[in-house]
Structure formats: structure tokens, C-alpha cells
Amino acid sequence: MSALDSNEIELDTARGTDVPSPARGRRRKNASLVRDTGAGYAFLSPWLLGFLLLTAFPMLASLYLAFTDYDLFRPPQWVGWENFQALFADRRFLTSARVTAVYVLVGTPIKLAAALAVAMLLNMKHRGQGGYRSVFYAPSLIGASVSVAIVWKAMFIDDGIVDRIQQFFGMEPGGWVGDPDRTMPMMILLAVWTFGAPMVIFLAGLKQVPAELYEAASVDGAGPVRKFLRITLPMLSPVLFFNLLLETINAFQVFSSAFIISGGTGGPADSTLFYTLYLYVKGFTQFDMGYASAMAWVLVVVVGLITAVLFRTSKGWVHYSGDSR
Amino acid sequence: MFRSIPRRPSAAGASAVAAALVLAACSSAGADPDVAASLDPDEEITLRVAWWGDDDRAARYTEALELFEEKYPNITIQPSFVAFDDYWTARATEAAGSSLPDVMQFDSSFLREYASTGQLLDVSPFLGEEIDTSELADELIDSGRIDDAVYAVPTATNTLATFYDPGLVEQLGLEPPADDFTWDDLATWVAEASAAGAGEDPALYGSNDYTGIFWAFLQHLVQQGVTPFTDDGQLGFTPEHMTEWLSSGDELRATGAFFPVQRAQQLLPESGFTVNEQALEMSWDNFLAGYVAGTGVDDITMLPVPSGPDGQKHLFARTFQMAASASTEHPAAVAALLDFFVNEPEVGRIFGTSKGVPATQSQRDAMELEPGSVDARVVEYEELMADQITEPAPIPVEGFGALEAEYKRLGEELQYENITVDEFVEQWFAMAESQLGG
Numbered sequence: 029m030s031a032l033d034s035n036e037i038e039l040d041t042a043r044g045t046d047v048p049s050p051a052r053g054r055r056r057k058n059a060s061l062v063r064d065t066g067a068g069y070a071f072l073s074p075w076l077l078g079f080l081l082l083t084a085f086p087m088l089a090s091l092y093l094a095f096t097d098y099d100l101f102r103p104p105q106w107v108g109w110e111n112f113q114a115l116f117a118d119r120r121f122l123t124s125a126r127v128t129a130v131y132v133l134v135g136t137p138i139k140l141a142a143a144l145a146v147a148m149l150l151n152m153k154h155r156g157q158g159g160y161r162s163v164f165y166a167p168s169l170i171g172a173s174v175s176v177a178i179v180w181k182a183m184f185i186d187d188g189i190v191d192r193i194q195q196f197f198g199m200e201p202g203g204w205v206g207d208p209d210r211t212m213p214m215m216i217l218l219a220v221w222t223f224g225a226p227m228v229i230f231l232a233g234l235k236q237v238p239a240e241l242y243e244a245a246s247v248d249g250a251g252p253v254r255k256f257l258r259i260t261l262p263m264l265s266p267v268l269f270f271n272l273l274l275e276t277i278n279a280f281q282v283f284s285s286a287f288i289i290s291g292g293t294g295g296p297a298d299s300t301l302f303y304t305l306y307l308y309v310k311g312f313t314q315f316d317m318g319y320a321s322a323m324a325w326v327l328v329v330v331v332g333l334i335t336a337v338l339f340r341t342s343k344g345w346v347h348y349s350g351d352s353r
Numbered sequence: 354m355f356r357s358i359p360r361r362p363s364a365a366g367a368s369a370v371a372a373a374l375v376l377a378a379c380s381s382a383g384a385d386p387d388v389a390a391s392l393d394p395d396e397e398i399t400l401r402v403a404w405w406g407d408d409d410r411a412a413r414y415t416e417a418l419e420l421f422e423e424k425y426p427n428i429t430i431q432p433s434f435v436a437f438d439d440y441w442t443a444r445a446t447e448a449a450g451s452s453l454p455d456v457m458q459f460d461s462s463f464l465r466e467y468a469s470t471g472q473l474l475d476v477s478p479f480l481g482e483e484i485d486t487s488e489l490a491d492e493l494i495d496s497g498r499i500d501d502a503v504y505a506v507p508t509a510t511n512t513l514a515t516f517y518d519p520g521l522v523e524q525l526g527l528e529p530p531a532d533d534f535t536w537d538d539l540a541t542w543v544a545e546a547s548a549a550g551a552g553e554d555p556a557l558y559g560s561n562d563y564t565g566i567f568w569a570f571l572q573h574l575v576q577q578g579v580t581p582f583t584d585d586g587q588l589g590f591t592p593e594h595m596t597e598w599l600s601s602g603d604e605l606r607a608t609g610a611f612f613p614v615q616r617a618q619q620l621l622p623e624s625g626f627t628v629n630e631q632a633l634e635m636s637w638d639n640f641l642a643g644y645v646a647g648t649g650v651d652d653i654t655m656l657p658v659p660s661g662p663d664g665q666k667h668l669f670a671r672t673f674q675m676a677a678s679a680s681t682e683h684p685a686a687v688a689a690l691l692d693f694f695v696n697e698p699e700v701g702r703i704f705g706t707s708k709g710v711p712a713t714q715s716q717r718d719a720m721e722l723e724p725g726s727v728d729a730r731v732v733e734y735e736e737l738m739a740d741q742i743t744e745p746a747p748i749p750v751e752g753f754g755a756l757e758a759e760y761k762r763l764g765e766e767l768q769y770e771n772i773t774v775d776e777f778v779e780q781w782f783a784m785a786e787s788q789l790g791g
Contacts, residue, residue: 100445101445101448101472186616186620202615206615206616206619207615291622295762295765296615296618297765297769298762312445312446313441313442313754313755314752315445315466
């Protein structure tokens with residue numbers, strides 16, 4: 029505050045002189061810099077406060093709680109690494125890790141492939157393309173919502189639309205929701221169906237690929253497959269990398285759809301017990317907050333490691349066209 | 354983007370934990386329950402009241418609470434309600450911040466957890482004073498007692514019962530089980546019913562897997578003279594007890610005589626019984642209204658549970674409770690509200706048997722029972738069973754809610770044939786040991 033006050037005074041005196049000396053000018057610059065910085069922080073403060081109170085503090089608190097036994101009722105008790113050791117002896121923890129790994133490893137590539145395929149379709153020039161784009165993006169606007177999970181459940185339940193189609197084609201009747209072997213395909217289908225966000229990014233990437241590359245390739249006699257492999261994919265690789273990172277991280281955090289479809293239990297028979305869902309069960313139905321916090325931090329580390337590995341490998345396959353220009 | 358990566362995965366868990374911490378930091382020490390000032394009719398008081406349940410129950414509460422506000426114009430009620438599971442999540446978070454609602458619908462499954470950590474108001478100073486106990490049986494009051502303190506008042510009682518759908522039973526060409534049936538009789542009956550129903554479309558079944566119902570297991574234990582939970586909060590039964598009980602369903606499970614779990618999972622929150630594909634289901638007697646509404650069959654009939662080895666039922670009545678927060682600032686107003694829930698005849702009329710049979714005679718009398726109505730049948734059932742209700746209800750151990758949920762989950766795994774009975778027992782006891790620190 030006092031610094032600001034003295035700046036005000038100096039500004040007043042500066043106003044009186046017609047010829048600003050270089051030193052004065054610098055001081056004036058400093059003054060306005062300080063003022064701008066202050067204003068900057070002032071404008072930033074809602075976000076900054078939110079970050080500190082709702083993100084940084086909770087993260088630190090959960091880091092502390094990860095090393096405690098805390099049931100919400102009694103004060104946390106320090107237990108050292110006990111929670112982390114318990115994780116690896118916990119059958120359900122290993123189940124949740126496996127379920128999530130399958131979802132990430134299988135679901136993410138399929139989703140990205142679907143997004144890319146649709147993006148390429150929508151990149152072709154024909155009438156009403158804008159309308160198509162909106163239609164294809166629409167599921168993503170609502171895909172993460174509770175209502176879609178409910179609709180999904182209704183579609184895949186006994187006598188739901190999927191069951192009826194199955195029966196029409198002479199397959200065994202029965203919904204997918206109650207069959208532990210078929211809940212994962214159902215969850216992956218839900219994820220794939222909401223391909224809109226990566227699709228839009230792919231589309232933007234496709235628009236950046238210079239048309240003359242394709243023309244030159246055509247002149248050289250390249251077919252569509254070769255064009256895709258040799259031009260589209262390399263040119264798109266930065267966007268692909270970006271989408272891969274984003275979707276991998278998102279997939280690790282899948283929660284609401286599984287929560288709704290399984291009624292918050294991860295059932296049937298733990299087949300939809302995603303990592304975050306088990307974390308929730310541990311924290312909020314078994315009131316083992318220390319354990320849940322430990323799980324959260326294991327996830328942070330694992331996702332961090334995977335991101336680091338992806339970055340490492342990206343040097344080998346991500347091609348930035350700007351480099352060669 | 355990259356800077357934000359590490360924070361996202363933990364956000365859900367971390368922020369909730371932090372919210373709890375923040376709450377804990379700001380909360381003030383609660384009013385001392387011992388200095389219960391008498392209710393000042395001029396003081397403006399707001400009480401928060403919470404319950405779990407559906408719209409129907411909410412409507413009943415609203416009507417009752419409006420009546421209470423009329424009687425005590427200086428007291429304003431702030432109601433809130435959610436489903437059972439979410440209810441306990443919300444309460445636990447509030448408990449962490451000592452900000453529980455003043456008055457809560459309560460379940461004995463959670464009583465020890467909340468009472469032993471000082472979250473609940475000891476209402477024993479009010480009993481016989483602000484809270485009239487002249488019509489309350491001692492064993493009902495004891496259901497809320499831990500050591501010398503009373504943490505919950507009973508508003509209604511529930512007893513386990515066996516429900517069947519007479520129409521379905523007839524369709525299966527069977528007679529319903531007799532009142533004095535045994536657990537073996539039940540198993541035989543279920544096998545016959547499911548065999549008879551196999552050819553129907555959709556297939557009909559005798560029962561769901563009742564060995565997966567934790568309370569049925571406890572009832573079975575009590576019949577054998579085993580006290581499920583000891584006074585010091587430990588288990589009174591052994592792994593062998595559980596193995597024997599679960600194995601009694603082995604043959605029915607192996608032959609597919611129980612209502613299939615795949616279908617049951619998809620029907621939730623309905624059940625095979627409420628969609629008319631299952632002839633019999635065991636549950637609490639206050640479920641009758643829900644069953645009649647769900648099945649659309651008015652003459653759903655109630656039997657007692659199967660008899661124990663000595664031919665007796667050894668039933669116990671669980672109480673439906675109301676409890677108060679230890680941090681309430683208005684203990685006198687809270688006591689007035691608890692008294693209202695227990696003794697006000699109008700409350701008996703408003704709730705009927707939807708929470709069980711009212712605990713006091715004046716509320717039972719106020720129900721204006723129409724002969725043959727759902728309420729009348731529930732009351733009739735408990736009156737008929739009165740001489741069979743001979744056992745005290747088990748006071749659940751700490752963490753009972755989680756143990757019951759684990760039992761249910763393992764029961765599903767068992768029906769999916771993912772685990773064996775031995776693995777079930779081993780996993781359940783492992784969790785019990787870690788919960789009870791035994």
C-alpha cells in the first residue's frame with residue numbers, strides 16, 4: 029500500500045515537468061508496472077482464491093490424509109505408509125485398477141479412431157456439412173451427464189432396445205447391464221459415442237493440412253490409403269498426441285456414468301468398479317478417507333508417469349510440420 | 354494444459370476431504386446438553402430436520418412438520434431429504450464438521466458410530482420429562498441406549514416377515530408355506546416353485562437368494578441362541594456360522610432356483626417380487642405398502658420368518674428411530690420435536706405404518722385403520738406375532754452399515770459364481786476384523 033502511495037506522489041510531480049528525464053521515465057514505467065501488476069492480481073484473485081482454497085489446499089490436505097487413518101468422525105491418526113501398503117493387498121483395489129486399465133487401453137484408442145474417422149468424413153466438402161458437424165457433436169455435449177447414463181442403462185437392460193435387436197438377429201436374449209462380461213463393452217460404447225471433443229480437434233487439424241500435399245501425391249499416383257498413412261497421419265500427429273493425452277487422462281477419471289449405471293456400487297460383481305468409483309466407495313460409503321486419499325495420490329502418480337512416458341515416446345512419432353519450414 | 358494434469362485426478366476425493374476439514378475448522382463447540390433450558394415460547398428458533406425416503410414419505414413429513422410449526426409458532430423447521438445411501442454420505446460429511454441437522458431420522462446400523470464419537474445428543478435427561486415415555490416399552494427405549502446414555506428415540510417398530518403373492522403361488526400350482534414352516538421347508542418350497550415356474554414366459558421363481566440378506570442371517574443366528582453382537586461391540590458369531598448359513602442355499606444356487614442375479618441387478622430399485630416374477634420375498638413388515646404399490650397386487654400376504662430349531666420364531670423388533678445432534682443449540686426445542694414424533698396422535702395418523710408400527714398406543718389408535726387396509730394388516734401382523742417377538746434387537750457394531758453393504762456385495766458375487774462360500778466368509782471376516790480393529 030505504501031509503495032503505491034509514494035508512486036502516486038511521484039506521478040504528481042512528474043506531471044508538472046515538461047521534459048521528462050530518462051530516470052523519471054523509468055520510474056514512471058516502474059510505477060505503472062507495479063500498478064498493472066496489482067490490478068492484474070486483483071482481477072486474478074477470484075481464480076487465485078479458488079485455486080488456493082479449492083485446489084491447492086485440498087490437495088495438500090489429501091496428501092496429509094493419505095498417511096492417516098481418518099473416518100470423518102475422529103481426528104486423523106498418523107499411520108505412515110500403512111494405507112499404501114494396504115492397497116496392494118486389497119482385492120477390490122486390484123480389481124478397480126484392472127477394470128480401469130482395460131477401459132483406458134481399449135476404450136481410448138477406439139474412441140480416437142472413431143473421432144478421426146468421423147472428422148475425416150466431416151472434412152469432405154458437401155452440402156449441409158455444418159449441420160452434420162453439429163449433429164455429430166451433440167452427443168458429447170450431453171454425454172457426461174447423468175441423464176445419458178440413465179438412457180444408456182435403459183437401452184442395454186433386459187428387453188431394452190439393444191436386447192430386442194439382439195433377439196431379432198437370433199442372439200441369446202438378455203440385457204447387458206446385469207451381465208458382468210458385457211458391462212465393459214457397454215461402458216466403452218458410451219465413451220466412444222461421445223467422441224465429439226477429440227473429433228472437433230481432429231477436424232481443426234485436418235483443415236490445417238495443406239491441400240497441395242494431396243495434389244502432389246495424386247500426381248505421383250498415391251491412392252487414398254497411402255495418402256492417409258503418409259500425409260494425413262504425420263501431419264496430424266501433434267493433434268493426435270494432444271488428443272491421446274487428453275483422452276487417456278479423461279478415461280482414467282471416468283466416474284459418473286459408472287456411478288449411475290451401477291447405482292454407486294461398481295456392480296454387477298465389481299465389473300464397473302472403476303478406480304475413481306472405488307475411491308468414492310472407500311471414502312463415502314466405508315468412511316475410510318485416509319485410504320481414499322492414498323488411492324487418489326497413487327492415481328496422480330500413475331497418470332503423471334503415463335503422461336511422462338507419452339511425452340518421451342512422442343519425440344519418435346510426433347511430426348511438427350513447422351520444424352521443417 | 355499440462356500444469357493442470359496432476360490436479361484433476363485427485364480433485365473429486367481431495368476437494369470433498371478439504372471441504373470437511375474447512376467445516377471442521379469453522380465449527381463451534383455445541384451447546385452443552387446438560388444445561389437443557391426449558392423451551393422459551395418467544396425465542397425464534399430454527400431446527401434442521403433430515404430424513405431419508407421417497408416422495409411419499411416427504412409428503413407425510415411435510416404434513417407432520419407443518420402441524421408442529423402450528424403448535425410451536427416460534428419454531429421454524431428446515432427440512433431436507435435424500436435416498437438412504439446418499440443420506441449417510443451427507444451425514445458423515447456433516448459429522449466431520451460437527452454440523453449435523455438438529456433432528457435426524459436414524460437407523461441403528463449407524464448408531465454406535467455416531468454415538469461413540471460424541472455426535473449425538475444424549476436424550477436421557479429429557480426422557481420422562483419433555484419426552485413423555487409413559488407409553489414406550491422399556492425394550493424400545495433400550496434400542497437407543499449405549500451404556501447409560503440414550504442416543505435415539507423409537508418412533509416405530511419393524512419385524513422381519515415373509516411376503517408372498519397369492520396369485521403367483523396359485524399360478525405355480527402350490528400352496529403357500531404354513532405359518533410354522535422351517536428354513537428347510539422354505540428351501541424345498543422355493544425349489545418346487547422355481548421348477549414349476551421354469552416353463553413360464555417370463556420364467557417365475559420361488560424367491561430371491563435369501564441367504565444374501567444380512568438381517569435374515571442375523572435372525573437365523575438369534576434363533577440358534579447366538580447373540581450376533583456382543584455388548585463390547587464385537588462379533589458374537591464365527592465363520593462356521595456364516596458358512597453353514599450360506600451353504601444352506603448352495604443347492605438352490607447351483608440349480609438356478611433363486612431369482613437370477615443378472616435380472617435382479619437390472620431391475621433395481623425394483624425387485625423380482627415387485628415385477629411379479631418371484632412368488633416370495635423376505636423383508637421388513639413396513640415394506641407391505643411398497644410391495645402392494647409395486648406389484649399392483651392388493652392381497653400380498655405376510656407370513657412370519659421360518660422357525661428356528663425349537664419350532665419358535667424368536668423374532669425381534671427393530672426400531673425406527675429419531676436422533677438429535679450433540680451440537681444443536683436448542684436442546685429443549687429438539688426434545689419437544691422428538692416428543693411430538695413419538696407421542697402426537699396426529700403423527701400416527703399421518704405416517705400410518707410407512708415407517709413401521711407406531712411405537713405408542715395413542716399413535717396406533719389414531720391411525721383409523723380400515724379393516725383389510727395395508728396399515729391394518731401390518732399392525733395385525735405385529736400383534737399376531739407379539740408373543741413371538743421375544744428377542745432384543747441386535748445393537749449393531751460400529752461400521753455395521755459398511756459390513757452389511759459388504760455382505761450384500763459378496764452375496765451378489767456368490768450368485769455370479771465369482772467366489773465360493775469359503776471365499777465369501779473369508780473376505781467378509783477380513784473386512785470385519787479391519788473395521789472392528791479386532
